[in-house]
Amino acid sequence: MKKAGIIALITLAFFIIYFLQANFFTWFNIFGIMPNLFVILILFVGLFAGKKIGLILGLIFGILIDLLIGKSIGISGILLGAIGLIAEYCDKNFSKDSKLTIILMVIISTIIYEAGEYAFTIIKDGIQIELLSFVKILLIEILYNSLLIIIIYPLIHKLGYAIENVFKSKTVMTRYF
């Protein structure tokens, strides 16, 4: 029951982020570049609720993004799902208590997501590769995402462990015995 409630809250967070991205961040930007909060959300879900939930929610949210505004259906779903899986791997190997590791995880996830999207567009539409412009946009996006993480880290930390207690209570116990 608690799990369903948390998933509903995460879905609500997804829609809030969607409207923030489509409205607020279109003018609150750095050199015209918006952050990517979806990557942060799915990484957060994968880290604290586990890879299953991360993968499923990543897939669903990604497909929703594609349906709402994307040019083709599926690629965002696959990439966000992949980030959900990577988050579980990060959880097993790195500490979530350090702000720096969380920032590094967000940087890597942002690179994977945007590079994947861009590579897919290049293959699908056969567009000319503008590597320099792509890297420039990506760097500003990474900077923006990192700044946001520093601001919302205490919230992520608190909420994250509350979610982890619900989803991973058994595994947490076995770690100590």
Next chain:
Amino acid sequence: MYKKKKTGLIGIIITIIVLILLVVLSNMDTQKLSSAENVFSYLVMPIQNGLTYLKNKITGNDSFFSDVDNLKAENEDLKKKNSELEQSLREYEILKAENETLKEYVNLKDKYKEYSTVPAYVINRDISNYSDTIVINVGKNDEIEANMTVISDQGLVGHILSVTDTTAKVQTIIDTASSVSSTISTTRDSIIVSGTLDNNSMLKATYIPTDATLVQGDNVETSGLGGIYPKGIHIGTISQIVNTKNITDRYAMIEPAVDFSKLETVLVITNK
């Protein structure tokens, strides 16, 4: 424990201030910063000038006399070229005036009256930094179909990608995946106009014929080839011509007639 919490809070506040400063500064009109720029240039430029003078003195001394003859010859050559250019510029001015009067006859705005259109509002914009699609508030219920052309009162906006009952997704011409077959309205040379990642308010014209003469300020319109866009819809004006070593690689930057950042109402052309 208390101290740690406090420093953490200060860190967050500093980050928020940094973020707001970044957003404000990166979006500020550079004209407004000219006074600050002035102060800095007063401080730095005299030193910079002195240093450049010194550098030129040191590096240029040995080759000074041998260069004088070369420079004289070059100067003669450039003077000759300059007079030729002045001549062609005068010819260009005459052509431009002629062009203006012709355009008035055609009256660009009335041009779109031959199409039956459905008006629509932009209700959603892209959430990605790498693509530029918009969503408009008309769909299947208004007899909108995929691949229909979308325009605004200023010019071409894009084409319909997909439709639902009440909305339609539009791929704008500034999207990197968009390419429009176009012609330069004065010379009738064909070019391909596509979006770029580098600049959201510019288009890039490629595949320019080697014998084509491009002039800054020339209008660019759709050619009607490709099957999506009807012929003769205004796209924008050539703002910069970039020549490369290989003439086949040269390209031009086009300023779109439509301001996509302020686009609110569009028209969908329903007859093909």
